[in-house]
Amino acid sequence: MRTDPEGHGPVRYGPPLPDDGLPVLPELTAVLAAAAGRRRAEPVGGGTPLLEAACDYAARRGLPAEPDHVAAAPGAPSLLLALTAALGGDVLVPRPCAAWWAPYARLLGRPVFHVATPAECGGVPDPYALLETVRRVRAEGGDPRLLVLSVADDPTATVAPPEVLHETVEAAAGEGLHLVSDETWRDTVHAPHETVLFSPAEMLPDRVTVVTDLAGSLLPTGWPAAFARFPANGDGDGLHARVLDVLTALGARIAAPVAAAAAHALTEPETVTAHRAAVGHLHARVAAAAHAVVVGAGALSRPPRAGRHLYIDLGPLRPALTAYGVGDAQDLEDFLSARLGMPAPGGHRFGDDLGALRVRLSTGPLLGGSDAERAECLTSPTPLELPHVQRALITLESVFDDLRDDAQRWEPPR
Numbered sequence: 001m002r003t004d005p006e007g008h009g010p011v012r013y014g015p016p017l018p019d020d021g022l023p024v025l026p027e028l029t030a031v032l033a034a035a036a037g038r039r040r041a042e043p044v045g046g047g048t049p050l051l052e053a054a055c056d057y058a059a060r061r062g063l064p065a066e067p068d069h070v071a072a073a074p075g076a077p078s079l080l081l082a083l084t085a086a087l088g089g090d091v092l093v094p095r096p097c098a099a100w101w102a103p104y105a106r107l108l109g110r111p112v113f114h115v116a117t118p119a120e121c122g123g124v125p126d127p128y129a130l131l132e133t134v135r136r137v138r139a140e141g142g143d144p145r146l147l148v149l150s151v152a153d154d155p156t157a158t159v160a161p162p163e164v165l166h167e168t169v170e171a172a173a174g175e176g177l178h179l180v181s182d183e184t185w186r187d188t189v190h191a192p193h194e195t196v197l198f199s200p201a202e203m204l205p206d207r208v209t210v211v212t213d214l215a216g217s218l219l220p221t222g223w224p225a226a227f228a229r230f231p232a233n234g235d236g237d238g239l240h241a242r243v244l245d246v247l248t249a250l251g252a253r254i255a256a257p258v259a260a261a262a263a264h265a266l267t268e269p270e271t272v273t274a275h276r277a278a279v280g281h282l283h284a285r286v287a288a289a290a291h292a293v294v295v296g297a298g299a300l301s302r303p304p305r306a307g308r309h310l311y312i313d314l315g316p317l318r319p320a321l322t323a324y325g326v327g328d329a330q331d332l333e334d335f336l337s338a339r340l341g342m343p344a345p346g347g348h349r350f351g352d353d354l355g356a357l358r359v360r361l362s363t364g365p366l367l368g369g370s371d372a373e374r375a376e377c378l379t380s381p382t383p384l385e386l387p388h389v390q391r392a393l394i395t396l397e398s399v400f401d402d403l404r405d406d407a408q409r410w411e412p413p414r
């Protein structure tokens with residue numbers, strides 16, 4: 001959804017999660033098709049096979065859970081909406097943050113406060129900025145109760161270092177906040193054997209609810225399924241019950257065939273894990289190549305460490321963009337989307353400043369224009385050398401190099 005053209009008003013809805021752009025794993029398609037004849041609806045919160053599979057999945061990541069402390073829903077947004085409604089109060093999020101976090105608080109009439117992130121990463125608020133924001137909001141009569149964060153982040157594609165996360169979690173605990181940890185992208189870390197990833201639930205088990213959308217690494221984005229893991233205490237029991245009440249009111253049930261596919265994927269059979277690893281490796285290589293292009297042209301971007309995207313600051317190229325009539329993130333979104341022939345959502349869609357020239361680029365559109373081309377990327381030992389991938393990267397390089405050259409031309413003499 002575009003912003004108001006007069007003054008580029010506030011963005012209410014953002015772009016969807018970055019798609020992997022690849023054909024669905026045939027094994028999952030077969031499971032879904034086999035369950036297509038089921039007439040009985042999946043229970044609100046998920047049936048026993050799905051919840052048990054989610055518990056086992058979480059336990060393999062150091063987050064043991066029982067089915068009565070887990071709830072499933074058709075996508076993470078419905079879970080976050082239910083959690084926000086159940087917890088009450090004001091909501092804190094990092095700046096920038098996933099595009100779908102803030103709209104659900106606004107839908108409930110809850111104020112949302114963005115908090116600056118540290119230099120090392122996105123997804124997690126700077127602890128000192130968090131404390132300052134909480135105290136300011138309370139001084140102004142607000143009631144901050146919920147902090148949403150992500151260790152493996154959309155939009156910045158960074159992974160928060162454990163020491164940074166620990167300081168933020170300590171600060172949040174000291175202020176009595178409940179944390180929702182969006183761990184949708186934790187299984188898309190580009191170098192899993194070299195990256196240390198901790199969940200806030202490992203550090204503060206009594207006050208963290210973990211939300212995982214299976215569109216991150218296990219299911220296609222068109223098959224909405226997600227689950228939440230609640231604290232294993234009295235507060236978690238009450239929150240779980242209230243979330244189920246909200247999901248019931250919304251009629252937020254996972255479609256039975258999707259639930260079957262989700263349960264199968266969550267058991268992580270070898271075929272599923274091998275496919276996930278191959279997809280992750282492919283997107284890591286493409287993201288690294290795209291990152292080299294944009295940084296080589298003079299833009300700023302943290303190296304992508306997770307996901308299927310990268311976040312770019314074109315502030316250093318502002319002189320050239322100004323000459324093209326680009327003055328803010330909405331202008332930049334329009335300009336780059338047209339030039340690149342692919343979506344380039346501006347940073348304002350992720351809660352960033354409208355005046356900052358930032359965009360998120362996804363790697364999926366760089367894999368080709370047809371299912372055959374994208375599937376070839378997954379099986380090729382040298383995907384970056386495939387003609388259709390080379391063409392996409394050359395287009396990216398051409399657009400950014402032209403901006404660099406124009407910026408140098410427009411730079412005032414010293």
